[in-house]
Amino acid sequence: MPISLFYHYTDLEDVELFARDLRSFGMKHNLAGRIRISSEGINGTFGGTESAVQAFHAFIGSRLNSPDVDFKVSEGSERNFPEGWKVRVCKELVTMGIEPEVASWKQAAPHVAPEQFREEILNRKEDVKENLIVLDVRNQYESAIGRFKGAILPPIRQFSDFPQYVRTNEELFRGRRVLMYCTGGIRCERASAFLASKGIAKSIVQLRGGIDRFLNRFPDGGNVFEGKNLVFDTRMVQPISNPTIVGRCIICSTKWDDYSNNFRCAYCRVRVLICNELSCTGVFIENRNGLCLSCRLQERHSDVRNKELTDGP
Known part of the structure; x- marks a missing residue:
């Protein structure tokens, strides 16, 4: 059974009506998974038959009037979502604890493809005063089992701890280029906007599609990702062809x-x-x-x- 991970930031109106339509669509097509929706956009992971998943993709693209929704599809089973089909209306797509207008997705850093992200990591110098840093914006228990080599791993329990981590460690970012990544990309949108609002980093980019997309492109980790990618369904981790234990x-x-x-x-x-x-x-x-x-x-x-x-x- 295909499992689809996606998010799309966009200004939404009548969120409650959209949520009702999503609930009805999912039930009609026997989908299972979790969807979050807010005035910022939509975020979710779900699974179903191949035809049902494709129908949902088409429904979302049509409803949002956008051909650019980034769906990342991998293999799983219906057992990955024992709670069934859940649609939740939220204030933030991912809870950062910062008002959306303060760190808006509209000010997010530009994306780079997995190939460029990998190339920059491979070419980074060993000098401790190097200009480039790789930043993991996930929670500590996620980075504990898998991360990019040499990445900075903030000891945060939840995403809402990230702003305080930045405030406490501003000198770490001052004048440096930051390569930012997370599981599927959604946390980087606002994390990069928040870091950019501080005006301290030389430049910031985020990995397009996150670790999920990177491992689809480089199933063995590309010699730069080590360990496993934690995911939020019963699979627990995203399969990788050459896993190491970190x-x-x-x-x-x-x-x-x-x-x-x-x-x-x-x-x-x-x-x-x-x-x-x-x-x-x-x-x-x-x-x-x-x-x-x-x-x-x-x-x-x-x-x-x-x-x-x-x-x-």
Whole structure:
């Protein structure tokens, strides 16, 4: 079954009516997945039969009056969306916690193709004072299992932490060229706009289509991407032909990149990497005080003795 990941920023009116039409269309065509819609545009990931997915693509292109909606299609199954078909009306397509007009998608950085993105990474110099930096704008638990080589990995728990990270680290970006990337591209639209609004970076570009598009073009990582790409359905990760393990168990530091045991940070409830060794799972469950990297860096402590560590947020 094809799975489609997409977003499209555009000014939308009568969002509630559009949402109702989306719900009806999805139910009629037996689609499954999650769609977010706001006055900024539309964002989602979904799956269905090949004909149903193509029909949805045509419906969205017609409804938005745009041939430029970027649909990224990969293989999956109906089990990837056990919750069925969900359409949600939101204030922001991705929650940044910044008013859309302050960091508008209309001021987003230009896109570069996977080929150019890869070329710039391969050609970067090893000098610590180099002019080029690669910036991952995903959450820490995502970059923990896969990232571009040499990328800066902000220790953020959620996208709304990104603006404060930039404010705290302005000197990191001053006068430098920034290559920005995320899973499918949507977070980079506003992240690049926010960074650009600071007027500190020499230039900013974003990877068109994100890691998803990059791995479709370079299934083995192109010698610049290492690990796995975390995705937000039951697949957990996007298949890669030459995977390496870059994640590590937070207890024993052995190489580990599997979140399927669903352990959570005792403070913020974000996913954490715990290997299957009894000495690690046992300690984590018994002590109930394991913290993710973000919370450890902020020296957070929490009494969670009445919580189950495998619960969701």
